Every structure is written in structure tokens, then in C-alpha cells.
Amino acid sequence: MPEFQSSRRRTLGRLSGLAATAALPLQTRARPAGEAEEPLRIAVGARSTLYHLPLVVAQELGYFDDENLAVRIIDHAAGAQAVQALAVNGADVCCGAYEHVVRGQLQGQDWRSLVLLARAPQIALMAPGHLRLATEPARIRPLRIGVTAPGSSTHYLASLWLRNAGLAPEAAQFVAVGNGTAAVEALRQGRVHALCHADPVLTLLEQRVRVAVLADTRSLKGTAQLYGGPMPGGCLFAAQSFARQRPRQAQALANSMVRALRWLQTASPADLAQVVPKPYLLGNRSAYLAAFEKVRETMSPDGVMPADGPATALRAVQRMQPEAVAQVRVLLEKTYSDTWALKARAKLERV
Structure with missing residues (x-):
């Protein structure tokens, strides 16, 4: 799995801060004074997608450096693997869908979103128009759906579409197609009947194949239609203990990300083209x-969770995993906190 470090990053020897984190218990176990901080390991799935653009911007523009934050970005093939890395302590923070935080509680994980990156999942499900899946979803059995990986957000969205179409998830075979042009070719060559993915793969697909959009969460309107309300998308989440033990890094991370989100609100296409690494453009x-x-409108402007977002996410999880939710009470108040994003916003407003 590739690891990425900012080319602008300076050698660090900063000491841990003891700043309070209001949303957490007052007792902390921060690093002793004089002990150097360890680099922050952030697991991502398919870093080149627009899903992770705020993280890329923060790194490429040196925002982590400005916060004296050493960061190692560990890129996995898909979000499911990034989440697993966090679960087994292969990462300190995961950049992934907020729904993973909610689903994590059902599996005994104690995770919390530190800062929201997107107000929508930013993924879509598409199929060649001639297959007529938009009007006849049951006409192909078994239906092969390409996803980034089993257990990923793309898998989850495709499964939700099946349920909305009156079909059980078992009616489809989910095929891992990876990222980039390989995912596009999987659909073009007929290895899958439909593809659930993120941009820029989706836009590349729309330019090369006449497709029907079966479900689209790349806009706030499309997301509300599918989920019945605002559905939080990508976020940076970590174990509850992370912010207690490493409070300065937690706040520095939020500061960097909120700054990147603010930059994206006004960035021009020319600005973006200068910042994004060339391989991420997929040759187009x-x-x-x-x-x-x-997807610009779905980017969070300030890292703060939408008021009804967590409840919408829980309803989606209840639809997909009714038995698990019936057995475990999900505590939404433990799945996120706006503490760090609000402090980051206040810092930017003082500048």
C-alpha cells in the first residue's frame, strides 16, 4: 500500500499540546511534555478520487506543515480496506464515509468523526442505457455490479438501490473493479452490468459510454431523494481515545482540513489543476x-455536521442491517463532534 508524505513537510519536533477537547471527558492521557509527536497515519481508500480532494489540497498546499503536523497518508485500494486498517491499529485516522462510523458501533467500534468533508456521499450507480435497468431492474439475473471493493461505500449504495428497486442484495453479484480507467473498462467490456463509483471515474464513464444514472449522490438534491434527508459523506474519523491522547494533533488536523475546505469553496478550475497531482487527472x-x-456544492464549507445528517445515516443503516440495529443501540451523539471544526473555523475567522 503506497504511503504519501507532503513534499513541503518540515522535520518536526513539536511537543504535544494539552488543549481541551470540549466534547470529550476532561481526563486526558496526552503525551508527556518533552516527548516528540509521532507522525499521524491517515488511511484512505483510492486517494486519487474527488472523494479525498480536501485531504489532497491540505497536503499539496502545505496546510499540515503550517500546523506543524507530520502526516503519513496510507493509500488503500478501497474504503473498506482503509476502515479495516483503522480497526487493527494500522492507522490513527481514517478518511472515509461517515456511515462507517455508524456501522462501526454495530461491530463494537468506538469511532468518532472529527471533521466532515462532504455533505453527500459523492458516488453514483450507472449502467449502459440499452440494459434498461432504470425501468426494469430485475431483467438481468444475476446482475453484476462493479464496486471499488466489498464492504465499501459503493457496495453499500448499490445495495440500497437494489432494496429501493424491490430486490434483495443477494440478487446481485458485487465485483471489485478497482479505480481509475480500469473501472471504466470493466463496464465497457461487459464484465459488469452496472458500476457504482466516485468521480472522476463517473464523469469519464459518462463521456465514453451512453449510460443511465440509477442512483446519484453527487448533488445535495439527488442525495436527499435517495436517503430522504441530508446524508453525510466523507469525514475524518478516529477512535474516541485518539483526541484524548493526542489533542494537539486532532485540532491541527481539523485546522488543516477546514482551511482546505474553505479554499475549495472559491478555487477556480485553473487553481485546482495546479494543485492536483497529474496522475489523478486520469489523462483527461x-x-x-x-x-x-x-460535486463542488456537496463539499462541506466548514467541516461541521448537518443537523439532521446523523439521523439520516442511521435510517439508512437500519434499512440495510435491521437485525443488527435491533440488537445494538446506536448512540449518534458518540459518532461525531463539531468541537474541532468549530475551533478551526474560529481560528480562520481571526486571521
Whole structure:
């Protein structure tokens, strides 16, 4: 799994801060004074997608450096693997869908979102128009659906579409197709009947294949139609103990990300093209920039969770895992906190 470090990152020897984290118990176990901080390990799935753009911006523009924060970004093939890395202590923080935090409680995980990156999942399900899946979802059995990986957000969204269409998830075979142009070719070559993915892959697909959009969460309207309310998308989440033990890093991370989110609110296509690493453009700069414009409105402006977002996410999980939710009470108040994002916003407003 590749690891990425900012080219602008300076050698660090900063001491841990003892700043309070209001949303957590007052008792902390911060590092003793004089002990150097360990680099912050952030697990991501498919770093080149627009899903992780705020993280890329923060790194490429040196925002982590400005916070004296040493960061190692560990890239996995898909979000499910990034979540697993956090679960087995292979990472300190995960950049992934908020729904993983909610589902994590059902599996005994005690995770909390530190800062929200997107107000929508930013993924979509598409199929060639001639298959007529939009009007006849049951006409192909078994239906092969390409996803980034089993257990990922793309898998989850495709399963939700099946349920909405009156079909059980077992009616489909989910095929891991990876990322980039390989995912597009999987659909073009007929290895899968439908593809659930993120941009810029989706926009590239729309330019190469006549497709029907079966479910689309790349806009706030499309997300509300599918989920019945605001559905939080990507976020940075970690174990509850992370912010207690490493409070300075938690706040520095939030400061960097909220700054990146603010930059994205006004960035021009030319600005973005200068910041994003060339390989992420998939050889099609115009498609990448067009994809960004599609999802721009879903980017969080300030890292704060929408008021009804957690409840919407819980309803979606209840639909997909009714038995598990019936056995375990999900405590939404433990799945996120706006403490760090609000402090980051206040810091930016003072500048």
C-alpha cells in the first residue's frame, strides 16, 4: 500500500499540546511534555478520487506543515480496506464515509468523526442505457455490479438501490473493479452490468459510454431523494481515545482540513489543476474539472455536521442491517463532534 508524505513537510519536533477537547471527558492521557509527536497515519481508500480532494489540497498546499503536523497518508485500494486498517491499529485516522462510523458501533467500534468533508456521499450507480435497468431492474439475473471493493461505500449504495428497486442484495453479484480507467473498462467490456463509483471515474464513464444514472449522490438534491434527508459523506474519523491522547494533533488536523475546505469553496478550475497531482487527472484534465464542478456544492464549507445528517445515516443503516440495529443501540451523539471544526473555523475567522 503506497504511503504519501507532503513534499513541503518540515522535520518536526513539536511537543504535544494539552488543549481541551470540549466534547470529550476532561481526563486526558496526552503525551508527556518533552516527548516528540509521532507522525499521524491517515488511511484512505483510492486517494486519487474527488472523494479525498480536501485531504489532497491540505497536503499539496502545505496546510499540515503550517500546523506543524507530520502526516503519513496510507493509500488503500478501497474504503473498506482503509476502515479495516483503522480497526487493527494500522492507522490513527481514517478518511472515509461517515456511515462507517455508524456501522462501526454495530461491530463494537468506538469511532468518532472529527471533521466532515462532504455533505453527500459523492458516488453514483450507472449502467449502459440499452440494459434498461432504470425501468426494469430485475431483467438481468444475476446482475453484476462493479464496486471499488466489498464492504465499501459503493457496495453499500448499490445495495440500497437494489432494496429501493424491490430486490434483495443477494440478487446481485458485487465485483471489485478497482479505480481509475480500469473501472471504466470493466463496464465497457461487459464484465459488469452496472458500476457504482466516485468521480472522476463517473464523469469519464459518462463521456465514453451512453449510460443511465440509477442512483446519484453527487448533488445535495439527488442525495436527499435517495436517503430522504441530508446524508453525510466523507469525514475524518478516529477512535474516541485518539483526541484524548493526542489533542494537539486532532485540532491541527481539523485546522488543516477546514482551511482546505474553505479554499475549495472559491478555487477556480485553473487553481485546482495546479494543485492536483497529474496522475489523478486520469489523462483527461477537462473530465476531472467537470467532475469537480458536479460535486463542488456537496463539499462541506466548514467541516461541521448537518443537523439532521446523523439521523439520516442511521435510517439508512437500519434499512440495510435491521437485525443488527435491533440488537445494538446506536448512540449518534458518540459518532461525531463539531468541537474541532468549530475551533478551526474560529481560528480562520481571526486571521
